[in-house]
Every structure is written in C-alpha cells, then in structure tokens.
Amino acid sequence: METNTRIDGLDPMVGIEELAAYLGLPVKTLYKWRQDGTGPDSVRIGRHVRYFVSDVSEWLQDKRECSARRVEVGH
Secondary structure: OOOOOOEOOEOOEEEHHHHHHHHOOOHHHHHHHHHHOOOOOOEEEOOEEEEEHHHHHHHHHHHOOOOHHHHHHHO
C-alpha cells in the first residue's frame, strides 16, 4: 500500500482503490462497509473517499483475533 508522505504533521491517507487492493477485497465491499458503518473510518473529499492510514491500522488491530493456543495459555 503506497501512502502519501506526512505533510505538516498530517497522517498519510490512501484511496479506496488502494485500500481494497491492500486488503484483497473488491472496492464494492469497502463502499458497503462505509454504508453499514462496519469498515474503517473514512473521509469523503469531494467525490473521493480517503482513509487515514492510522485509522486503518487501528481498525485492523480491533479485527485481530486470538489464536486458540493463546486463549488456552491465558486460561
């Protein structure tokens, strides 16, 4: 996933096509998730949808699942 460089302390952003390619998902899925409110936070700038890289990273961390082995160790 290619990101824009940080400018004046702003977080880099990616477009919906870039994010879909990175996640290996159809763009339509990301539009559906935006509509349902289940995907990462996004920003509409005119006709374009953008995602802050930090929001995507946070969303992915929230989606991370524990393996059965880690659950047993912690049990």
